[in-house]
Amino acid sequence: MLEKKKLLKKFNKDWEKYYKIDFLVEKGFERKVCPKCGKGFWTLNPERKHCPDQPCQFYEFLGDPPTRKRFDYIQAWKVIEDFFKKNSHAIIRRYPIVCRWRPDLFFTIASIIDFQRLEKNRVVFEFPNNPLLVPQFCLRFNDITNVGVTGRHYTCFCMIGQHSIYNGKEGYWKDRCIQLDFDLLTKPFGIDPEEVVFVEDLWVGPGAFGPSLEYFVRGLEIGNAVFTEFLTSGSSAKEMKEKVVDMGAGLERFAWITQGTPTSYDVTFEPILRYLEKRTGIKYDAEFFLRYSKLAGSLNLDEVRSIAKMRKDVANRLGVTVELLNQKIKPLEGLYAISDHTMALTFAISDGLLPSNVGGGYNLRVILRRALSFIDEFDWDIDLVDVCELHARHLKLMCPELSEHIDEINRIIEIERKRFHETKLRTKKIVESIVQKGETIDEGRLIELYDSEGITPELIKVYKPELKIPVDFYTKITEKHMGEKKIIIKESxxxxxxxxxxxxxxxxxxxxxxxxxxxxxxxxxxxxxxxxxxxxxxxxxxxxxxxxxxxxxxxxxxxxxxxxxxxxxxxxxxxxxxxxxxx
Ligand SMILES: [Zn+2]
Structure with missing residues (x-):
């Protein structure tokens, strides 16, 4: 049985075989073992004792970025594109965000998915060029509750995919991959080599696995280079003839590390947020928000349920009441979530998917209703179609095709908005009848009301202000309907x-x-x-x-x-x- 923990132990013991990379050794990188978590990592900094991953280290670039130059989202992409072009990579256009070539997925959830096909329940690779780089926009619905809140979670994001197939003659393998990633950070982005840390890890997927090196700067994981080199069959593994370099890095994070803003949304959605702030009249208190983000970032945010507790802690340390903190933070979180959700809708509708009650469309409707609920809750004058149009304009250089679909987006959002309005009108009656019958509205009932009537908890709260909305409500309902089809691949x-x-x-x-x-x-x-x-x-x-x-x-x-x-x-x-x- 190939269990990740057991495999990692084996890889750790035999680290020279899996992680010792000539380039790192020649550069003078030293391998250390983190005394807190036991992970192996590679650094040029003789002073460094711990690995850079949470909770061993927290973000140390907020308000203090490690680069002299600042890059916005599009500029960061241009830098990456130029660098890989100069280094003989084919730069290819993104694949659709709606994944029709894989029977087990609704959405493209990572760049490597572009090149994977399922044949007889086994994953095989099809690369149009070797090596290549792709700015792949992805959709993931497993963490909606955190979107807008943590400063780094998205449903829609751009994964920079650096891929190569290596068979001993063509393509490249670990050495060249890590050299390129290190050079990208230290040369065009100008990050001090001592700031770059590689952490040993391992990736196990359906039918295959391999070692990986995640790279961090000041506590922020920017990318993860996975070296897929073994096939699993039952409980044994065999080396692949054609190995796969699967390096995925967040474009959001490249831009973020150079700007050190309180959240990565501030960089990714910059022109969109400027517009939304103008429409809503929200004053962005940058100094306060930076202090808040630094404190929030120093607490472990992995547990969704702990957000309320985290708020209390942070409010204490900032010397304000929780109410005042919420008053300042919550509207901003709403704007961040709206920015993310409209970007997801812009891509998905452009790629031909409609909001609906089934399959991938279910999740689209969820985020659309969540965005509309925020607008309702704060009584904002925001037209989501305008926001989608801004996204298309902002991303024009990377995805010129988005602008061609604005009419479609307009039509679809208009229909959905009407539906939502009708739901709102029905909600009052439904809530009244529940109250009359003396029934309670617990989590199960909330989910049922959403599934059968399309009623969001926020709408119910209008008529039942004492209602406690479970923090992870949206995560629960999308999990229930699954962003992925998640079929079992029997061979694995x-x-x-x-x-x-x-x-x-x-x-x-x-x-x-x-x-x-x-x-x-x-x-x-x-x-x-x-x-x-x-x-x-x-x-x-x-x-x-x-x-x-x-x-x-x-x-x-x-x-x-x-x-x-x-x-x-x-x-x-x-x-x-x-x-x-x-x-
Ligand atoms: Zn550690």
Whole structure:
């Protein structure tokens, strides 16, 4: 069984084989092991003791960027493009953000997806050039709650993909890749070499894995160079004949590190935010926000639920009340979220996807309604179509095609806005009837109201001000509907040495709730139980979906005699769990 933790241990022990890169050694980089987290890292700075990753180090560039020159979003792209062009890379246009060439994905979630095809459930690569660079706009819906809040989370972002296929003759491998990434940071961007730190890690994907080096500057991870070199089959691995360099870096972060603004949104959405501030009359208190961001950044923000607690801590340290802090921060977070969501909509609608109640369109409608809810909540005079048009203009140099779709975007947003308005009118009645019946509105009810009526919690709050909106509401509903189709790729799941699963669905097709024991958790996302009532896909019929504990089950497959459930969450082996099937 190939588990990430075990593999990383093996790679760590054998670091000379996987991470010792001639270029780093010749440059004088020294390998150290972080005394806090145990990760291996490479640095030119003899004083550095800890790795640069959170929580061992926090952002140290806010208000104090490490470059002499400042680059805006588009300028940063030009610098990167020029650099790789000079270094013999083909620069290719972005692929659609709506991923139609992969049956298991709705959206392009990373640059490498552009070049992956599924053949007989195995991922194969198709590169138009070698090596190449692509500014790939991506969509991810797994963290909506954090978008606008943390300063670095997006649904829509640009991944700079640097890719090469290496077969010993053509393309390049680790050495050249790391040299290019180091040179890019230190030459055109002018970052002091001692500031660049490479951290050893590992990437495990469906059917393949390899070591990776993440690169950091002042606590900010800018890119991650993955070297895919092994194929998995069952519990064994074999070296690939054609290895793949998969370096992905956030364009947002390149621009951000040179500006040191309180959030990366300030850089990515600069002209959009200027417009929104004018429309809403919000005064951006840069000095206050910088102090806030520095403090917030020094606290670990990984747990969504801890945001309220974090606010309290930060308010204390700033010497203001939580109410005053929220008053200053919340409208800005709304503007950031609107900026992100409109950018996602601009790309997705341009690439032919419509907001709807199913598939990828479900998530588009969620972010559109979330944006409209912010406008409602703060009573802003903002036209989302104008904002989309600004995005198209801002990104014209990288994506000239966006401007051609403004009419379409206008038409679609107009229809959606009308729908939302009708929903608003219905909401009052529905809430009144719930109150009359003496029913409570808990999280489950909120999700149901959104799914069946399209009513967002913010709309309910208008009539029920005491309503507590779960902080991760939007993350929950999009997870439930899945930005990815998340099918199980059978070849990558190792079910060896497992007993046949007792498949009970044929004994009792009406059984919707049951308990079972977790026999094995594979790759943190597939679970095998001792018995199951979930119907696995087969005979042209789709699998059941539902929940194991609180984690959604998105797919169920039979591999030999073993039934595998795809879950969004980690379960403990040996434990008895509650299972629920949605019919
Ligand atoms: Zn560390």
């Amino acid at each position: 799941v190792d079910v060896s040495n497992l007993p046949p699963t007792q498949l009970l669905v044929y004994d009792d097709q009406k059984k919707l709730e049951f308990q079972a024991k977790v026999l094995r958790m594979i790759d943190d996302r597939y679970v095998v139980l001792d018995k199951t009532y979930f119907f696995p896909e087969g005979g042209g019929q789709k699998s059941d979906i539902g929940f194991i504990e609180d984690f959604p089950v998105s797919d169920v497959q039979k591999i030999g005699d073993v039934v595998v459930h795809r879950v969004l969450g980690k379960l403990e082996e040996g434990k008895t769990v509650n299972c629920r099937i949605n019919k």
